[in-house]
Amino acid sequence: MQNQSHFKAVSQQHILDILHNSEIGLWEWDMQNDINQINERWAAMIGYTVEEISPLTFTRFESLIHPDDLPIIHAALEAKQAVPERLFSCVFRMQHKQGRWVWIKARGDFSQFESGKPVAMAGVHFEVTELMGKIELERVVYQQLDELMAGTRVAFYSYEPTPPYHLNYVSPNLTADFGLSMHSGDINTDWHQRLHPDERDYVIAEFRQFMASKRRTDLIRTFRMRDKNGVYQYIEDHCHKVIENGEVVRVVGSAQNVQEFMDQDRLLKRIADVALGLLYKFVRAPDGTVSFPFANKSIFDIYGVTAEQVAEDASSVFAAIHPDDVQRVAESIEESAQTLLPWDCEYRVIRGDSTMWVHGQSVPELESDGSIAWYGMIMDITEAKHTEQQLREYQFQLERAQEIAKLGHWRANMSSGELFWSDTIFAIFGFDKQDITPSLDLFNSCVHPEDIEAVRESERVAMETGLHNVEHRIIRPDGEIRWVHELADYTQTESNGRYLTGTVRDITETKLLELELRKLSDTDALTQIDNRRSFFLKALPMLNRQNRIQQPISVIMFDIDEFKRVNDLRGHSAGDQVLIKVSAAVRSRLRGMDLFARLGGEEFIVLAESITCEQAVNVAEQLRHLVSQLEIKLDRDNVFKVTASFGVAERLLDESLDDLMIRVDKAMYRAKQTGRNRVAVAD
Template identity: 30%
Template sequence: MYNSSSLPESLYVKKLLSMIEATQAGTWEWNVQTGECRFNARWANIIGYQLDELSPSIESWVQHSHPDDLILSNQRLEDHFSGRSPFYECEARMRHKDGHWVWVRDSGRCETWTADGKPEWVIGSHIEITHLVELRHRFSTIAALIPGVVYEFQQFSDGRTRFPFASAGIKEIYGVTPEQVVDDASAIFKALHPDDIPHIMATIADAKATMSDWICEYRVVVDDKERWVFGHARPIYKTHDSMSWYGMIVDISERKAMELELERHRRNLKQAQTLTKLGHWEANLKDKSIEWSEMIYTILGWQEKPENGDFHFFRASTHPDDLERVLAAENELKPGHTVDIQHRIKHTDGHYLWVRQIVEMEASGELVLGTLRDITEEKELELKLKEQAERDPLTGAYNRRYFTEALENLVHRSERYQEPLALVTFDIDHFKQINDTFGHEAGDRVLIELVRTLDELVRTSDIFARTGGEEFSLLLPNQNVKQATKTAERFRAALEKLVIRTHHQAIRITASFGVAEHCNGGMHSDLLRQADSALYVAKNRGRNCVNC
């Protein structure tokens, strides 16, 4: 690398010209007020001419450009001159000397202005993109054959949104053409069902915060017709002030209708199974005997009734962690009453099933009737969904939503039982620099290793959560600020020693900690503000420290 400021001006200009030549860019300078233009040889070569064959005026551009693209070019220039865009940029066709059209990416910026504020000299470049446009056309042709819409959606930090690319299917989904949203995506948001917009925006925000795939089912309304769609996209930072999402959206109206109908049938089937006692048993309390239906054998994997299959069999086969709950349900059972309980029971191959039992004692108090249904898949899905709702998908730590609920509950408990409660919040120091230096994949690895390391220091009663991009919080029940400060110091020391290795590189991190203790009568928001203020002080003290 060389420092341009240390080079003689002539040598610096020579090197700069060499760089431009290496990019095969055609350069131009245009005096907007006089029409004078200065082109380099490459500008002329792109359209098959020698430089001396072209007039050094704006007419060389006008005469060789496609009329339709000149309209767009003038609009983009006006946007730039009026300050609506920092640069001028346009893709346009130019007529080659032999008659065919050549695509160029035309970009530039106004460098000087007249005394009365009019644009004067504009400088820019032409890059030939014919091959790129042809590839894009092929991709568009293929994308048009794919059900739904394939797209690139771009978000800017100032709130603007656009679809730089969308396949023709966007018309079927949203009722707009690709051209209508290439610069402004607001028409898309107008088609969203109002009741679904909060959910859509929340899923976009979550995916952006974690740089994970956006997946969402929602409704759109076009011409008063409601339909269900499924969206899946992946976020990628495109520039310092924008993010692009690459994905597809498909119409799932038929599938959704089937799902809703299936859900209705499931409810009916569930009721029918209870009413018909499918998978049922009868226990006689007098002689301690029990009779099963064939479905019970099937569910538990028995070919025939086990030797110990008496009245106590279910109790003996119940998972130890569920036994207390099962015994409590038995104690609640009274003549004429019904008990509904879910628990685990051992299968013949040794693994445990989740079952739901609805048990009723007859009025005589001698006969107990029960139904048993295998709900393993439903329960595992329920537990998985519960974990997904509570856990950060990248690190496995609790997420912000779970943390907020836990904070409110623990503050309430602290008030009620007069128990101490402390909160520790901390940020990874200079995390953006890690991402910029080593890449977002390495940044993700840092977050994962941080949680893995600190999990070993967390008590079972503590709540450790990722509450932001590189922000974490730790709720410490039954700890005062002095104890919590010691805990935070152990965390800080552990992170200071941590070495994360990725792609043959060693990354070291530090973190700044803020500690606060709940005060009687205070709100959970007060505790958050106190911890955040302490964290702010820790950062101002030079980072890698604990402040309370």
């Protein structure tokens, strides 16, 4: 219950906005005039717009229902009429505009009465196609709620699996609301005696059937229970059998007020959809005071404070920011407040004796009272920042070392072609001093063909600046390729011609290390393909080139379906194998010129030049089929397959990379929403 006060701070209008912009279908049935008012999401669940399906009478509604499910709806309505206090609730199929069947869970209640009789009914629709039923839907909703926010008004309990089902544990909030505790005895006595008389026999019979069943492990039901004030309240109760060695050892459960659960769940999902990490709402009031009305538990990992400590005063958060960064962070917040543009800032946080680098991103909104609220996330980027700093420091040291090291010296007459080498240079180039006579022609023949123009350009620059400074490859007589660094002064005399006098150093090991470090910074360590950073660095030049040559360019984004389930059921090593094999298979089917990268987690992207949207769809279909046919073999008896959902988009004229990725991401998300293992084209 620790975050309950945070949610109460949100205005009713704000919650209504959340409701209307959520993935929930809303309906209100005027029973007298037989007209059903619906929102866009209700219609979109079955492929229509509100205009296409209006006016929506009950007869029209029935025509969309699967014939086998009509009795279910009629029975639920009759039950509602018989027991008005009970919620209308049922699961059924509706026909999509494209002809397929969509599973819907409907819940509702009478919303208007005249002369004591109901004249209107209102409720919600949830699409539960993939879950196929009420029990699985409720389980997933509870799981999501538990993961996103522990501090809700959910009560927990545990009891023995055999009669009289003695209570082992009851959470404090269940005691506070209903007066139930471990001292209440058992389920059969005090607990069941609190049930509403109209429902007691049914609930007890259902409970006994569940406990007697050898196959059922979960029971979810809705009923009324008398609280400590004598008022009956609807609660949703979820019982789960804990099985060890094939035997039920205890039963655990949760109970919750239905309406409060739905309100808090919508708000939590809005916040959690932003990203992973420290999820928060940060508010600056008109008087300048700042607070975090909402922050998940990760705020302690970042700033060392709890959500309760900063709910009304965020000064302790700013006190944790590195003194050298405080002003810059404050200025970035002020700029975002003035422009209402997204806030994006990297800064340091002091945690005890250590310093942490974090990256914050959020979107500001102007509140009705003049406050500004930022919804966003903050991520710990300490490891990445240290790697970046170490690489930059190493590169600087490497450059300085190359400038001052003198492993061999030489002098070249650029007019006559004569060349002098010290003994060390013969060893670097792989020659025996007794066998050859140095010359510019010999030197040029040793330079790697791909680098000869760079050497020539440095020589031309030396004539203007007096400094010859170039790194290039040489090919030794035995075929070995080495990297060298030449540093020389250019002089010109009237009598003796033009000269370059300088040093050459074998930098092969350091150069290869530099290239490897550069590769590591641009390569995903697990899949050995480009990482997110490398993708954005390489993608922009490709888009600029497209602007010049006026050729099509398309992007394919895909995400491995139910990847979390693979990790949960088979372990993270299995998940790693999936990522490795999928990326290797996809890379083998792409062209050498295509940019293929892992954006993060199980999400990948392909940027393909000279490819139209239609051609990209064909490629995506081939890749989708390829992925679905892959066999992930952990051992001889553990082989499984995966699928992926694809989004495809062709770049529009002068479209930015960010806008292009937003379009293809929406297409990929649509592919997942419509069944997974398919290709969707961006709008």
